[in-house]
Amino acid sequence: MTTAAAITARRAFRLTGYTTLAEAGFDGDYVSPIQLTSGNPDGPMIMSKDWLDAPSARAHREELSRRGYLPHIPFNRVLDKALALVGLTRADVYVAPIFCLLPPRRSHPLPTAHARASFEAVTRHELLGRRPIAAGTDSARVLRYFDIPHIETCHPSARGLSFDARAGQLAEALVAT
Numbered sequence: 001m002t003t004a005a006a007i008t009a010r011r012a013f014r015l016t017g018y019t020t021l022a023e024a025g026f027d028g029d030y031v032s033p034i035q036l037t038s039g040n041p042d043g044p045m046i047m048s049k050d051w052l053d054a055p056s057a058r059a060h061r062e063e064l065s066r067r068g069y070l071p072h073i074p075f076n077r078v079l080d081k082a083l084a085l086v087g088l089t090r091a092d093v094y095v096a097p098i099f100c101l102l103p104p105r106r107s108h109p110l111p112t113a114h115a116r117a118s119f120e121a122v123t124r125h126e127l128l129g130r131r132p133i134a135a136g137t138d139s140a141r142v143l144r145y146f147d148i149p150h151i152e153t154c155h156p157s158a159r160g161l162s163f164d165a166r167a168g169q170l171a172e173a174l175v176a177t
Helices: 003-012 054-059 061-067 074-085 112-121 137-145 163-176
Strands: 045-050 094-099 133-135 151-153
Touching: 045 137, 054 061, 074 163, 094 112, 094 137, 112 137, 133 137, 133 163, 151 163
Parallel strands: 045 094, 045 133, 133 151
Antiparallel strands: none
C-alpha cells in the first residue's frame, strides 16, 4: 500500500468516543502529524500507542502544525535522547502510532480491540516490510496479535525508569533494526 492509500484509510477510520485528526484540525498529507518531522519511509520504524490526546492537540495546535510533536513532553525528550545516542535525527526515522485517532484525555487506557481495529485498518499499511520497534506494551501487544516480527522496548513515557534508561533501551532497539 502506498502512503497515499494509508492516508485515505486513516481519513476513513472512525470509532465512537474518539476524535479524528480532521475533527481536531490536523488533517494533512501524513498518517500521523508526528511524521512531519519523523516520517522517513526508509528509516527505522518506531510504533507507539497513539500520537496525542484531543484536548492537548487542540491546546497546542500552532506548535503541532509546525513540528508535528511537542518537544517538552517525556515521550519526545526520551526519543530525542535515544536518537542522539545512535547519531540519528528525527528525519532519519519513521514514527507511527498504532492508534490513529485522538483519545479523549491524556494517558487514556486504550482498549485492545480499538488498538487492533486501528492497526488493521490503517497502521499495518505503513510497515512497508520493516521490522518495527514496539515502544511500549500497547504497541507490542498489537504487533504480537498480528504476528508481526518486532523489537520490543519500554514506552518512552513509561514511569519507573529515568529518561536516560528509557533512551538507552530505545537506542539499543534502533541499533538492532
